[in-house]
Amino acid sequence: MDMALPIVNATTAALARVSAAFNAPLARAVVFGVHIDGHLVVEGLLIAVIVFQLSRKSYKPPKKPLSEKEVDELCDEWEPEPLCPPVKERSHIDPAILESAAGPHTTIEGKEVVNFASANYLGLIGNEKLIDSCVGSLEKYGVGSCGPRGFYGTIDVHLDCEAKIANFLGTPDSILYSYGISTIFSVIPAFCKKGDIIVADEGVHWAVQNGLYLSRSTVVYFKHNDMASLASTLEKLTRGNKRTEKIRRYIVVESIYQNSGQIAPLDEIVKLKEKYLFRVILEESHSFGVLGKSGRGLAEHYGVPIDKIDIITAGMGNALATDGGFCTGSARVVDHQRLSSAGYVFSASLPPYLASAAVSAVNYLEENPSVLANLRSNVALLHTG
Amino acid sequence: SDCFGRPIASAPDAWFDVVERHSNDGNKTLQRTTKTSKCLNLGSYNYLGFAAADEYCTPRVIESLKKYSASTCSARVDGGNTKLHTELEELVARFVGKPAAILFGMGYVTNSAIIPILIGKGGLIVSDSLNHISIVNGARGSGATVRVFQHNNPAHLEDVLREQIAGGQPRTHRPWKKIIVIVEGIYSMEGELCNLPEIMAVCKKYKAYTYLDEAHSIGAVGKTGRGVCELLGVDPADVDIMMGTFTKSFGSCGGYIAASKEIIHHLKHACPAHIYATSMSPPAVQQVISAIKVVLGEDGSNRGAKKLAQIRENSNFFRSELQKMGFEVLGDNDSPVMPIMLYNPAKIPAFSRECLRQNVAVVTVAFPATPLLLARARICISASQSREDLIKGLEVISKVGDLIGIKYFPVEQEKVASVDKLKKLE
Numbered sequence: 001m002d003m004a005l006p007i008v009n010a011t012t013a014a015l016a017r018v019s020a021a022f023n024a025p026l027a028r029a030v031v032f033g034v035h036i037d038g039h040l041v042v043e044g045l046l047i048a049v050i051v052f053q054l055s056r057k058s059y060k061p062p063k064k065p066l067s068e069k070e071v072d073e074l075c076d077e078w079e080p081e082p083l084c085p086p087v088k089e090r091s092h093i094d095p096a097i098l099e100s101a102a103g104p105h106t107t108i109e110g111k112e113v114v115n116f117a118s119a120n121y122l123g124l125i126g127n128e129k130l131i132d133s134c135v136g137s138l139e140k141y142g143v144g145s146c147g148p149r150g151f152y153g154t155i156d157v158h159l160d161c162e163a164k165i166a167n168f169l170g171t172p173d174s175i176l177y178s179y180g181i182s183t184i185f186s187v188i189p190a191f192c193k194k195g196d197i198i199v200a201d202e203g204v205h206w207a208v209q210n211g212l213y214l215s216r217s218t219v220v221y222f223k224h225n226d227m228a229s230l231a232s233t234l235e236k237l238t239r240g241n242k243r244t245e246k247i248r249r250y251i252v253v254e255s256i257y258q259n260s261g262q263i264a265p266l267d268e269i270v271k272l273k274e275k276y277l278f279r280v281i282l283e284e285s286h287s288f289g290v291l292g293k294s295g296r297g298l299a300e301h302y303g304v305p306i307d308k309i310d311i312i313t314a315g316m317g318n319a320l321a322t323d324g325g326f327c328t329g330s331a332r333v334v335d336h337q338r339l340s341s342a343g344y345v346f347s348a349s350l351p352p353y354l355a356s357a358a359v360s361a362v363n364y365l366e367e368n369p370s371v372l373a374n375l376r377s378n379v380a381l382l383h384t385g
Numbered sequence: 386s387d388c389f390g391r392p393i394a395s396a397p398d399a400w401f402d403v404v405e406r407h408s409n410d411g412n413k414t415l416q417r418t419t420k421t422s423k424c425l426n427l428g429s430y431n432y433l434g435f436a437a438a439d440e441y442c443t444p445r446v447i448e449s450l451k452k453y454s455a456s457t458c459s460a461r462v463d464g465g466n467t468k469l470h471t472e473l474e475e476l477v478a479r480f481v482g483k484p485a486a487i488l489f490g491m492g493y494v495t496n497s498a499i500i501p502i503l504i505g506k507g508g509l510i511v512s513d514s515l516n517h518i519s520i521v522n523g524a525r526g527s528g529a530t531v532r533v534f535q536h537n538n539p540a541h542l543e544d545v546l547r548e549q550i551a552g553g554q555p556r557t558h559r560p561w562k563k564i565i566v567i568v569e570g571i572y573s574m575e576g577e578l579c580n581l582p583e584i585m586a587v588c589k590k591y592k593a594y595t596y597l598d599e600a601h602s603i604g605a606v607g608k609t610g611r612g613v614c615e616l617l618g619v620d621p622a623d624v625d626i627m628m629g630t631f632t633k634s635f636g637s638c639g640g641y642i643a644a645s646k647e648i649i650h651h652l653k654h655a656c657p658a659h660i661y662a663t664s665m666s667p668p669a670v671q672q673v674i675s676a677i678k679v680v681l682g683e684d685g686s687n688r689g690a691k692k693l694a695q696i697r698e699n700s701n702f703f704r705s706e707l708q709k710m711g712f713e714v715l716g717d718n719d720s721p722v723m724p725i726m727l728y729n730p731a732k733i734p735a736f737s738r739e740c741l742r743q744n745v746a747v748v749t750v751a752f753p754a755t756p757l758l759l760a761r762a763r764i765c766i767s768a769s770q771s772r773e774d775l776i777k778g779l780e781v782i783s784k785v786g787d788l789i790g791i792k793y794f795p796v797e798q799e800k801v802a803s804v805d806k807l808k809k810l811e
Contacts, residue, residue, distance in 0.1 A: 071551045075591055078550050080563040083503060083594050083625060084651035095466040101454040118459040125454040134455050134668070135447050142396040142437045143446060143672040144636045146429040151748040153429070154392040156404060159417065178638065179491035181662045206657045214526055258661075317663035323456045323490065346518050347493040348430075348632040351669060357455045 101126050121290050122371050124321035124361055133360040137353035145349045149338075153349035161355040165326050168362050169296055170306050174328035175337050178350040180315025183325030184283055185211035186343030187313050190336065191281075192217045192250055199233055199278065200252040201225065203259050208252060208283060217250075225262045230269070234276040249278040255287035255298035263291070266302045270309070279310040289319030295365045295372055319365075322357040324350040391746070394421045396437035397429035399769040403746055424741065425778050427764045428748035432605035432721050433692045434769030435636030435676050441684050442636075442675040446668045453667035469670040474641075480677050481603070481611065481629070482621035483643035487652050490665045492600060492630035493519040495640035498658035499628070500596075501527035502651075504565055509549055511542065511593070512567040515575065520567055520598060530555060536575075539583040542566065546591045564593040570602030570613035574755055574763070576716025576723050578606075581617045585624070594625040604634025605721050610680045610693050616719065635676040637669045696721055696768040703766055703775055710783050711792035715761075724750070724761040725782075725791070732789050733760050739785045745778055 066074075099107045103125040106115045124130055137157060147153035158176055166174040177183040188211030192198055196217040200208070203224040212219050220237065223229035230251075237249075251273060253264045266282075273280050284297050292300030297314075299306045306312075311333055315325040327337060337344055365371070394402040402421035435442060453467055470488060478486040489495040500523030504510060508529040512520060515536045524531045532549060534542040546564070553560050566588050568579045581597075588595050599612045607615030612629070614621045621627065626644045631637040642652065653659060680689040700721045707714045713726040727733060733749045740747050751760045770778075786792050 066551055071547050074551045075547060078560055078592065080561070080592050080594070083563065083565075084648045086647070097471055098453075098467045100452065103454070120459075125456070130455060131451060134450055138443060138446055138450065138668070140396065142398075142435070142439070142443075142636055143669055144436060144632055144638050146397040146431045146436045146632065146636060150389040151428050152391055152393055152397060152401075152403075152426070152746060156392055156394050156417070159392055179494055179662070181658065182491055182494050185497075206661050210526065210657075214522065315663070317456060321454065321456050323663055323666050342518060342522065343493055347491065348630075348638060351638050351666070353450075353668065354455060354666060 119318040121319040130357050130360050133356045134353045137356040141352040149349045155352045157352045157355040161359050164359050171328040172331040173334040174326050175334045177325040180317040180325045181207035182343040183313050186341045189215040190341040196248045198250045203257050205258040227268045251278045252281045254283040266298050281311045282309050285315040288314040294369050320361040322354045398437035401426050424744045424746040430633040431767040432634040445675050446671045449671035450668040456666050473670050477641050481643045485646045485649040486641050486643040487649050489640045492640035494658050496520050497523040502656050504529045507562040509561045509564045537580045539587050543587045566593050567596045570599040576720045578717045581619050596626045597624045599629040603629040631673045635673045637672040639665045692768040700766045711794045713793045721766040724763045727760045730760050735789050743781045745781045
């Protein structure tokens with residue numbers, strides 16, 4: 001308490017002096033007939049300082065672009081990585097060199113071996129009728145077609161082949177591609193653009209993954225061939241999400257998965273698709289000509305009407321023993337691809353002899369449905385044995 | 386739409402049968418008729434004339450078809466590799482002048498699948514502004530940063546390279562892992578040759594790798610048909626990767642990549658298009674083998690040399706005559722691709738239909754393959770067209786050109802008279 005009193009006295013004295021200063025006669029000057037109090041001077045000074053600071057440019061370090069000499073030095077210093085990684089001796093794959101057709105028996109280095117590596121499901125390699133129709137085409141049309149479909153690369157065998165496949169499957173129209181894997185990775189980007197949603201199986205093979213990547217849509221994977229996982233993914237995506245109702249939604253599955261050999265349960269997929277309003281893109285490379293009573297693929301196998309599946313693609317390099325691929329669906333689906341599918345418009349068309357081989361292969365399948373029974377008994381034998 | 390997708394009923398040789406189509410609903414849908422008309426083919430990619438049945442190639446192709454069947458039904462590494470494939474790889478490598486080569490079943494797939502293997506995130510791709518869409522797709526699919534330089538402009542390429550090397554990767558400014566410059570030998574929509582020696586010099590100076598796409602030029606230009614490198618005097622060992630297709634000059638299908646042994650070894654083990662895709666069809670492989678043998682003269686005749694001389698003569702003759710008539714023709718000398726500028730999109734169907742009516746089949750190109758106002762009609766010369774065929778084609782084009790009004794340059798009157806004299810002599 002003793003110290004407080006002198007401090008209080010000192011503070012009051014100081015305050016008195018300050019107020020005296022403010023009330024000093026100088027402060028009460030009259031400028032142009034306006035009374036100016038002392039505090040106005042201080043406030044005016046403060047405002048002047050603030051305005052001065054605001055009006056100054058902020059400090060930016062000056063930009064120094066690189067001089068020519070510096071750029072030269074950088075370019076000289078820069079060392080690129082080698083174009084390919086060095087060869088590791090251990091990772092040497094030496095594919096076997098076949099010396100005869102890749103049929104059920106083939107010759108490698110003079111020995112006759114049984115061929116379990118080729119996807120020759122219907123045994124059409126070496127079929128007489130196929131080879132005869134190819135020879136006929138070769139003599140009439142030569143080997144290549146020398147042009148994309150839009151510029152005189154459309155040969156009448158192509159149109160016949162498309163009509164035949166559409167007829168066989170029961171769809172309005174189909175479109176031919178010149179290479180098996182380019183089918184799927186041209187179809188997906190032709191329909192799915194940025195901002196769409198695609199739900200795809202985890203185990204789809206490389207070409208499908210490439211197509212998904214090229215389409216730039218949002219891809220959500222579900223567990224391999226697991227319908228419960230698919231249902232929950234679809235539910236998660238559509239529930240409460242108003243936006244998903246306005247954008248295009250697709251499900252991409254394969255009928256027989258190349259990487260695992262499992263068959264996709266199409267009837268459940270179609271039920272889910274109708275419930276959640278998605279479109280189905282079905283990749284049937286390994287099941288066309290194999291599944292179903294007459295070889296018409298997965299839809300026949302499960303008894304699902306073919307027009308419930310929006311887009312079916314398949315490569316013909318498996319059961320049909322030729323090369324190339326096709327895509328079917330409704331007429332509008334097929335027409336859209338004729339103008340906007342990259343692998344169709346910008347690339348040479350399928351060689352005509354392969355198209356005629358496809359036609360005779362489908363003919364053969366129609367006339368001899370017993371090959372399917374053979375195939376199935378062989379498969380059963382291998383499974384049980 | 387009746388100008389595109391015209392079906393043909395015979396081999397795409399010098400003269401072919403174009404199927405007539407008629408439409409009941411104003412060209413919305415077109416139905417085939419059984420009538421065909423024989424037309425002069427100025428549109429198909431048939432540079433050396435191997436499109437139709439050839440006396441040397443076809444018997445061998447049929448033999449290989451009977452031996453190996455139409456397809457191998459499996460990927461190269463699983464069981465699709467036949468003796469023919471290995472033979473063709475060695476032959477292609479020898480033909481192009483590189484140590485090794487690898488084959489693919491389709492040209493488009495070759496580009497799209499190879500570029501992502503060679504370069505990934507952290508790399509830079511500098512590509513010509515008029516590159517083909519397969520290259521664009523491959524570049525986009527690789528994840529690397531893509532920059533474009535002005536068409537055939539080595540000075541701009543140098544500027545872009547300097548700026549990019551000095552700046553480094555975007556946002557992090559770390560140095561680039563590698564840089565690949567992609568150019569084409571002959572640009573299909575312009576008919577121009579690439580300015581290869583200067584671009585190579587720039588790339589060497591800045592240590593960038595080069596990728597040359599010779600889809601249209603392999604087999605068609607150069608003294609022995611070896612492509613742009615031979616024509617412009619560039620050593621093939623300087624170009625890091627050379628890519629080409631067999632569709633155009635060799636009358637088959639498929640593509641190849643030729644490079645050093647290490648790169649090919651790496652590609653064989655890492656490229657998914659090689660490991661998962663069906664291998665090339667054996668008769669197609671045999672066709673390429675026979676075609677290359679003809680071009681090299683190894684079949685015992687000089688048909689190859691004759692074909693090469695014929696195509697060079699044909700292209701130069703046709704181009705000079707068109708220019709004399711007053712058309713605006715793009716492209717360099719010796720290039721078998723010549724676009725005739727139409728400019729006005731409305732003239733495209735007129736040109737195409739009039740020519741077809743007079744039995745000449747041409748290809749017209751519009752947006753989106755070319756800019757909207759730069760529509761053109763593209764002529765592809767073939768070694769199987771004779772001088773009379775070309776003169777007939779010239780007459781028809783000249784008449785149609787007068788009708789439509791695309792002779793943008795003044796006609797040189799006295800030169801036209803000399804063409805008439807040539808005809809009378811023949």
